[in-house]
Amino acid sequence: MKDLSTHPCFNKDAHHKYARVHLPVAPSCNVKCNYCNRKFDCVNESRPGVTSSILSPDQALSYLIKLVKIMPELKVVGIAGPGDPFANPIQTMKTLHLVRDNFPDMLLCLSTNGLNVAPYIDELKELDVSHVTITLNSLRPETLAKVYSWLRHDKRGYFGAQAGEYLLKKQLEAIVKLKKAGITVKVNTIIMPGINDHEIAEIAEKIASLGVDLMNTIPLFPVKDTLMENMEEPTPDFMKSLRKKVEAFLPPMTHCARCRADAAGLLGKDSAEAAKLLSETALL
Ligand code: SF4
Ligand code: SF4
Numbered sequence: 001m002k003d004l005s006t007h008p009c010f011n012k013d014a015h016h017k018y019a020r021v022h023l024p025v026a027p028s029c030n031v032k033c034n035y036c037n038r039k040f041d042c043v044n045e046s047r048p049g050v051t052s053s054i055l056s057p058d059q060a061l062s063y064l065i066k067l068v069k070i071m072p073e074l075k076v077v078g079i080a081g082p083g084d085p086f087a088n089p090i091q092t093m094k095t096l097h098l099v100r101d102n103f104p105d106m107l108l109c110l111s112t113n114g115l116n117v118a119p120y121i122d123e124l125k126e127l128d129v130s131h132v133t134i135t136l137n138s139l140r141p142e143t144l145a146k147v148y149s150w151l152r153h154d155k156r157g158y159f160g161a162q163a164g165e166y167l168l169k170k171q172l173e174a175i176v177k178l179k180k181a182g183i184t185v186k187v188n189t190i191i192m193p194g195i196n197d198h199e200i201a202e203i204a205e206k207i208a209s210l211g212v213d214l215m216n217t218i219p220l221f222p223v224k225d226t227l228m229e230n231m232e233e234p235t236p237d238f239m240k241s242l243r244k245k246v247e248a249f250l251p252p253m254t255h256c257a258r259c260r261a262d263a264a265g266l267l268g269k270d271s272a273e274a275a276k277l278l279s280e281t282a283l284l
Contacts (some may be wrong), residue, residue, distance in 0.1 A: 053282035
């Protein structure tokens, strides 16, 4: 029987006790966020450190089989890039099936930009994926134009504001469908000073109205070779004030560790043994 309260990101009380692993099976992305340089990793859910390895779905399963033996507190298996899970749907869905077939009690979790998740939601429900995170950065066209350079979807390219608006539409549709499927949904918002930091209350109000369970405001980590490399990282005090605004509408996440796409262990305490196991598995 799965216990949803053991997810360390969705339940603060669980984060010192239970571990999660991100399986890095999704290298490509279908969106260009102006804060991201994937040479350094996905800023959605990562520190700017290179993912040490990319695994095939079969390698991911064999890594997990070895990992559970050294990490009995592991409760959650997630896919968070280093690109986007649904820019790599074949790898993502095959990995989820392999994990579910072999670990029926494991919680399954995904983090996505939301562009292409909707067609897979029925299958995610069947696989009993319980937690999905969507990174949604603004509801305003003029802001979206500053955040996204381009996206690719259904064999078409979209640029600037048009890309941002198209993405937002897909994200909102996905949230509605995920909630209808009974899946717990978190929204991540990257806080970019002077760009979207004054829009947090309106985002929180909108997503709360759609039934989103948790909002995670993540300070921009300015990454080299991006359009935002010279921006200031928001201060902890400022982030605290934003979480207060979120609180008026839905629960804020307060303990996000901005994990790597290949993170494994307790939040903020990634396991060196797991990292070694990962690189050994990638070489097999
Ligand atoms: Fe980078 Fe993630 Fe944005 Fe893709 S969705 S560009 S991997 S931050
Ligand atoms: Fe959880 Fe934040 Fe790490 Fe994602 S980046 S696994 S939300 S702590």
